[in-house]
Structure formats: structure tokens, C-alpha cells
Amino acid sequence: MSGSYILALDQGTTSSRAMLFDRVGRALGQLNRTFRQIYPQPGWVEHDPSEIWNTQIGAARELMAQKGVAPAEIAAIGITNQRETTILWDRATGEPVHNAIVWQCRRTAGYCDELKARGWSSPITPATRGALLGVFTQARQTVEGAIEAVLANKAGSQDALDKAAKTIDASLQQYNATVGK
16 A cells, blocks of 8 residues: 555435545544435435535545645545445446436335235345345346336436446446546
8 A cells, every 4th residue: 555545435325425544544534515315206316426426526625635635645445335326327428317316216116016026025135135125225226127217207318228327336436536447
């Protein structure tokens, strides 16, 4: 490890937090930035992906500036996030096609009910380390269910061939932190 500091990014459901640690793990500071919760209709919850990125990178930059830490002094970055929140994005540009579908969103509840009716609860529960289908699982926000829900409600986005779904940690890393590389 050549740098002197570790930067931890905690991208949560209601805020983005940055924490800075020294080489021996002592906390040197933290900074928190909240972002909007979007409720397009009852039971639906969304986040603006650009707002997530801007609050996360903003918190990190401001904390580093407060502590006088240059980017070259960061030895490692750790990311923790809301995991099941899904973003549909354009593969070519990295731009989001729609707001992020938050893990709390119930728009795919019918899809989960269909999976349960077809007997998929048993195979999914062990794969999610015991989480039940429809409760805090990626299965509830399945790529198919999320894409279907977004495309069904967004005019002009029916060409899903150039679209992909990603979770928040992938969003923070790919096309944002690495500029698509």
C-alpha cells in the first residue's frame, strides 16, 4: 500500500457518506450528504442516479479537502451500498435510462408473486443467503422485473438490446469512477 489513507464510501438508501481512515484504521473523519427520495406513485420508490453519484463524490472530495488529503494519498477505496437498488443504463454511454428502482419499491411485487406461484421461493432463498423472495433480495428487484417495469412505463425505451441493469456499487465504479473503463 503506497498511500497513507483509506477512503470508505457508504452509499445508503437516504444518503451518501464518505469516511477517511489512516493506515492503522483510525477514523479521521466522515461526511454525509442526503439525496431526494422520489415517490412516483404509492408503493414505488426511486432515486436519481446522477444525484447518488454527485452526493457520493461530493462527500468524498469535501472530506478529503477538509483533511488536506490529496487523491494520490489514497491507498484504497472501500464501497458499501444499498445492494438491491437497480439502475437501468445505456451500455454505450453509461447514462441511466431511468431513475434507480430502490430496494423498497413494490413495483415488482406482482413479478415476485408469479415466481413464488411457480415454486421459485425455495431455489432463490438459499442463493440469497436465506433472504426470502420479495424481502430485501435482489430477486425482488430482478433484472427482468426491473427492466420490464421501467420499459413498460417509459415511452421510447423499448429497444432494450443496448441496455443493462446494474446495482449501485457497479454504478459508482463503472462509467462514473472509471469513466466507462
